[in-house]
Amino acid sequence: MTSNDFINKQIDDTLNSINDIQRAEMSPFFYTKLQARLQQQNSSNFWENLLSSLSVKPAYTVAVLMVFVILNVAAISTLVSDNNLNNNIPKSAQEASLQSFVQDYNLSVSTIYNNDKKSAQ
């Protein structure tokens, strides 16, 4: 047999090596893994869908932005009106209420000077 014949025989044998091939079988736990993946996908889908619908549909994006702006405007306006109310109260009344608050909650700062005063009494 010449070298070429030998190579041709090897090629034929190689091509015929899969003639009686059997089907490869999947691992027995495949369905369990697949189920886990489908469940994981379903649980993450809700947030993904929400985010994607918000970012993709312009109407939703505009609506979200409007809500955001309205909330900010409302917060700023209540802050401003609170400040105005505080400004209308006379200064002496403000100080008196502040002092009573400090006394109620014992927030006065005790100093060495205070201690000396107490011991002298």
Place this chain on the structure above:
Amino acid sequence: MNEQLQIQAIQNGDAKAFAQMVETYQHLVYNTILSMLQNKEDAEDVAQDVFVQVYESIHQFKGESKFSTWLYRIAVTKSLDYQRRKKRKKRFAIIESLFGVNNEVKHESIHFYHPGVSLANKEQAAILFKAIQQLPSNQQIAFTLNKIEGLSYQEVAEIMQVTVASVEAFLHRAKQNLRKELQQYYESLK
């Protein structure tokens, strides 16, 4: 359960019918993907992708072709996508190694041993599988479906959505290319 009834049940959200369908077709899907990707872990991952897609798009199946044909088509498409992604990653890794970003060279297994090949033909089949990987995609699909899955030309044509004559041409060219590849391999051993 009749196949049509089973598909209707899956379309109506019947989990048991879906489990039965997976049980029936998992080996068909796995064997096709494994023969194309030649890696057990990758094949199992892609098989999961296939069934996830089946679960999500079962409503699109109108029964115009056989269910197995539809399933084969998804399996082949997913395998090709995976091959492309892997090739892109490989190219990127080569560029990275050229610029010294990652000097580690990843060694992939040289031979793939298909579990369905008899022990006597194991080594030769591994050489053949390596040559199959060098084929253009159309020839690789036709060869895999016909020679490994044992499908007829007609069935392969339906899956690939081409004519039977095209399948014959793909297979003829695949055999020629495989011969060339194997000749080079055996001559290099001399």
